Amino acid sequence: MLDIKFIRENAEVVKTAVKNKNDNADINLILELDEKKRTTQYEYDTLRAEQKKISKQIPILKKEKKDVSDILKQMKDAAQKLKELSSQTSAIENQLHQELLRVPNIPAENVPVGKDESSNRFVREWGEKRKFDFEPKDHLAVAEKMQYLDFKRSSKLSGSGFAAYVGAGARLERALINFMLDFHLKNHDYKELSLPFIVNRQAMVGTGQLPKLEDDMYHINEDDMFLIPTAEVPVTNYFADEILSYKDIPKKFVAYSPCFRREAGSYGKDTKGLQRLHQFNKVEMVRLVHPKDSYAVLEEMVQDAEHIVQALGLHYRVVELATGDLSFASAKTYDIEVWAPGSQKYLEISSISNFEDFQARRASLRFRDEDEKVKYLHTLNGSGVATPRTYIALLETYQLKDGRIELPEILQPYL
C-alpha cells in the first residue's frame, strides 16, 4: 500500500507509475475520497470534542444539585448527529482503504520502463548451453523413459495442472528441496521456518495477493482461508502488527512450501509437463530489513539464488523486469531463467523482488529505529528456487544418449 500522504503530494508520480505498470487504479477517485474523508472527520472531531467537554460537566453540575435536563436533551441531539457523522466517516474511510489496496507499488527509479517482458533488461548469464552429440529430448520424454512422472494418473486425481512424481522421480524432487534448504542454511546463513500452508484473508492482503488477485487463489469457503500461492505469504506476515527493535533486524528466513495457484486465464500457455502447475514446491527466501539496506540486500539475494543454480551446474541468465512485467507489489524484480536444452528455451525459476515498504504498510511490519522513531521495514523475497522447472532443466541438461540421466555430484547425498 502506498502512503496516502505521498499520493496526495505526488499524484502525478503515482499516476505515471500506475500507467507504467499497466494498472488501472483510479488515483483521482482516491484523492477525492481522501478530501471527503478529512472534511467529514474534521466535522466529527469538532462536535465530538464539544460533546466530551460538556459531558464532563454533567456530574459536576449534578453534584451541585443543578438541573441538567436541558443539557441532557441538547446532548441527545448531538449524540444523534455524531452517530450519523461517524457512520459517514467510516463508510468513506472504508471505501478509501479498499481503493488504496488496489494501487500497485511504484517501480524503483532505475527500472526499465516498458509495457511487457520484451522490455526486460538482460543483466548477466552464467555457464553456457550444453552441447549434445545427439538430439536432446524434452523433460517429458526423459521422464517417461525413467518412469519419473505420471501425468495420466495425476489427472485422474486432480485434473490437469498437477503432477505425480514416482519412485526415483519423487525422490529427486524431495532431494532438490532438501538440498536447497541445506544450502541456504549452511552457505547463506538463513533461518529456516516451517509455517502453515493455509492462511487467513488478512495475511493475503498483507503481502498483496488480495484483493486484486483473488481469482488466482485457492479459497476455502467454509473458513474463508486460502491455500498459499508461495511461502512469501506466511513468512512475510509472520511479524505483522508488531513493532520490532532495530536490534532485531535484519530477519533472514528460508522456508519450503508447496505453492497453490489457480493460474486462471493462462490456458495452454507453456503448460506442457511440469512447466506450469496448480501445485508445486518451492524454497523461498524472505528478508525483513532496514530501508537503507534493501537494495543491497536485493542484489545479495539474487546471488543467493544464483549459487543454487550454479551448484547444480545449470546454465542460466538474470534479467531485470520492466515496469509492465513487475508484479503488483514489487518495486524492482530480477528473474533467473534456467536453460532447458530439450525444450530449447529459458524457464523462469526464480523471481527476486524488493517491495520496499509496500507490504510492510499493508501488514503493519514496523520497527523502532535507533533514533526512536517507528518506521516501516522493507520486505524482500525470492525463490531459492522453484523445483518443477529446475527439475525440467536437470532432466534435460543431464540426459544421456541412451535415455538415462546422470545427475550432478552435489545432489548425490540426497538421492
Add this chain to the structure above:
RNA sequence: GGAGAGGUGACCGAGCUGGCUGAAGGUGCUCGCCUGCUAAGCGAGUGUGGGGGUCAUACUUCACCGAGGGUUCGAAUCCCUCCCUCUCCGCCA
C-alpha cells in the same frame, strides 16, 4: 464440539460497582547524574494511528484497552455477536 478462565501500551501487569483513566505500577528504552571500569543506584522522559496548525517545533483535536455492533449525555468498564489463547472433557489422528 462442550465447560471454565482470559485477551489492556515495546513487554509484564492494575483498573472492569460507567464520568476525575490514554489508562496505576513494573520492565525495557532515551537523556542526565553518580561510579576508576562494569553492575547497582538516583532524576527526567517515553504508546500507536489520523486530522488541524507550524518553515519546523510548540500547540490542539479525534480514534484505538482482541474485532464488530448496541445501551448511555458519557464505555477499557454494562449488553450482544464473532475471533483468538489457556485449562479440563469429548471426538479424530
